[in-house]
Amino acid sequence: MSATGVVEAASARGAPAGPWWWSRRRSMVLDVGLAIASAAECAAEGVVFADDARIPPLLGVLLGIVVGSTLVVRRRWPIAVVLIVIAVTPAEMGLLLGVVGLYTLAASEVPRRITAVLAGMAGSGTLIITMIRFQQDIGKGGWDPGLWAVPLVSVTMALGMTAPPVLLGLYVRARRRLVESLRERADGLERELSLLADRAEERAEWARNEERTRIAREMHDVVAHRVSLMVVHAAALQAVALKDPEKASKNAALVGDMGRQALTELRQMLGVLRSEDGQRSGGGAAAPAAPEEKRVPLAAVAVAASAAAQAAGAAAREAEPLDGPRLAELDALVGQSRAAGMTVELSVEGEERRYASRVEQTAYRVVQEALTNVHKHAPGASARVRVAHRADEIAVLVENGPSERGAADAGLPSGGNGLVGMRERVSTLGGGFVSGPTEAGGFRVSAVIPDRTGAEQAESADAPAEELKDVARAKTA
Structure with a gap:
C-alpha cells in the first residue's frame, strides 16, 4: 500500500473527498496552517543562518520559506519532507518541520525499515550538529563542564527531537490499522x-x-x-x-x-x-419498519x-x-x-x-x-x-x-x-x-x-x- 493508502481507503468508504490528496477539507486547513507556521519559523531561522554563512539575509529568508512550506505535502510525500529535514539540519532550521515530518512518516504506510533509516539519519544529524554547536559554545564561554556533558546533551537533544514524534506516529499507525481491521471484520x-x-x-x-x-x-x-x-x-x-x-x-x-x-x-x-x-x-405488526437507504x-x-x-x-x-x-x-x-x-x-x-x-x-x-x-x-x-x-x-x-x-x-x-x-x-x-x-x-x-x-x-x-x-x-x- 502506498503512503496515501489511508486516504484512498477513506474515500472508498464514502468519506467526502477534499481537494488534491486530502480526504477532508479540515485536513487541508491543518496542513496549510502547519506549513505557514513552519515557513515563518524557518524564515526567522534563515536570518541567523544567512549571518553565519555570510550570505544576504533575504536569501536566507527565502530559503527558510521554501523549506518550511514543504510541510504542506507531508501526507502525499512524507519521505521527501524528512529528506528535506535531514538536508537542512546543518542550517539549524525546521524544528516544527522535523517533528511533524517524522510523525507523518511513522504514521504513514511507508515500510518500517525506511522509517527507521530516515529517523536514524535525522537523529544522527541532530546529534552531530548539537555536539559541534555545544563545543563551540563551551569554547566561547571559557568554562569546562567535563567530558560527559557534550555527549549527554547531544544524545538527549537528538532523542528528544526524534524519538517522541516517531513513537507517536507508530502508535497512531498501529491504532489505525487496528480500526481498519475491526471495520473490515465487522463488514x-x-x-x-x-x-x-x-x-x-x-x-x-x-x-x-x-x-x-x-x-x-x-x-x-x-x-x-x-x-x-x-x-x-x-x-x-x-x-x-x-x-x-x-x-x-x-x-x-x-x-x-x-x-x-x-x-x-x-x-x-x-x-x-x-x-x-x-x-x-401479530408478529408482523410488532416489527418496526426499517428506514430506507440506511446502513x-x-x-x-x-x-x-x-x-x-x-x-x-x-x-x-x-x-x-x-x-x-x-x-x-x-x-x-x-x-x-x-x-x-x-x-x-x-x-x-x-x-x-x-x-x-x-x-x-x-x-x-x-x-x-x-x-x-x-x-x-x-x-x-x-x-x-x-x-x-x-x-x-x-x-x-x-x-x-x-x-x-x-x-x-x-x-x-x-x-x-x-x-x-x-x-x-x-x-x-x-x-x-x-x-x-x-x-x-x-x-x-x-x-x-x-x-x-x-x-x-x-x-x-x-x-x-x-x-x-x-x-x-x-x-x-
Whole structure:
C-alpha cells in the first residue's frame, strides 16, 4: 500500500473527498496552517543562518520559506519532507518541520525499515550538529563542564527531537490499522449474517409452503374420503328408499354421521389455520419498519437473522400435527367402508406399539386414500388392508381386486391428487411408496414409513438459529 493508502481507503468508504490528496477539507486547513507556521519559523531561522554563512539575509529568508512550506505535502510525500529535514539540519532550521515530518512518516504506510533509516539519519544529524554547536559554545564561554556533558546533551537533544514524534506516529499507525481491521471484520460479519438471515428467511418460506401443502393434503383426504362414502351411501339410499325403509334409514344415519365427522375435521383444520395466521399477523405488526437507504446496524442484522431462523424452526415444528387420526382408528375406518357395502379384510402383523404422530397419521391417510380410490374407481371390488409393525418402521399395503359390477369408475369427481399426496406424505418422512395395477386387474398401494420422532426434526429446524448465535458470539468476542 502506498503512503496515501489511508486516504484512498477513506474515500472508498464514502468519506467526502477534499481537494488534491486530502480526504477532508479540515485536513487541508491543518496542513496549510502547519506549513505557514513552519515557513515563518524557518524564515526567522534563515536570518541567523544567512549571518553565519555570510550570505544576504533575504536569501536566507527565502530559503527558510521554501523549506518550511514543504510541510504542506507531508501526507502525499512524507519521505521527501524528512529528506528535506535531514538536508537542512546543518542550517539549524525546521524544528516544527522535523517533528511533524517524522510523525507523518511513522504514521504513514511507508515500510518500517525506511522509517527507521530516515529517523536514524535525522537523529544522527541532530546529534552531530548539537555536539559541534555545544563545543563551540563551551569554547566561547571559557568554562569546562567535563567530558560527559557534550555527549549527554547531544544524545538527549537528538532523542528528544526524534524519538517522541516517531513513537507517536507508530502508535497512531498501529491504532489505525487496528480500526481498519475491526471495520473490515465487522463488514464481513454483517455480510455473513445477512446471508444467514436470507437463508433463514428461505427456510421459513419453505416451512410455510410445506405447511400449506400439508393442510391441502389433509383437507383433500378428509373431504375426498368422507364425501365419497356419503355419495356411495346416498346412491344406496336412493336404491332402497322404497323397497327397504329400514335400511334406507340406516344409510341416512350413516350419511349424517359422516357429514358431521367431515365438518368436525374441517373445523379443526380451519381453527389451526386461523391461529397460525393470527400469530404471524401479530408478529408482523410488532416489527418496526426499517428506514430506507440506511446502513443496517450489525446488532439489528444479527437479531433479524436469529428471529428469521427461529421463525423457520417454529414453522417446521408447527407442521407436526397436534391432533390427528391414529393407527388405532383403522378399525373404524375399515368399518365405514364395510358399512358402504365394500368387502374389506384387515390384517395386522407384529406387535402393536405407538409411533410418532406424523408416522401414524401418514399410515392412516394412506389407507384412507387407498380405500377412497377403491370407492371411486372400483365400485363393488373387495379390498385387503395389511399393516405390519416392525422394529423401526411400519409397512402398509392396500390391495383391491377388479370391480365386480364391471364398471371402470363410479362417476365420482377426481382431481388426480390422491396418489401424489400419498407419495408426498411418505417421502417427507423418508419412506418409500409404490403404487400400480396388479396382475389380477386390481390396484395395489404400498408404503413403508420409518419411525422418526419429532424431536429430531425440531432440532434440525432450530439449527440456523443456533448457528447464528454461535457466529455472533464468536465474532463479537
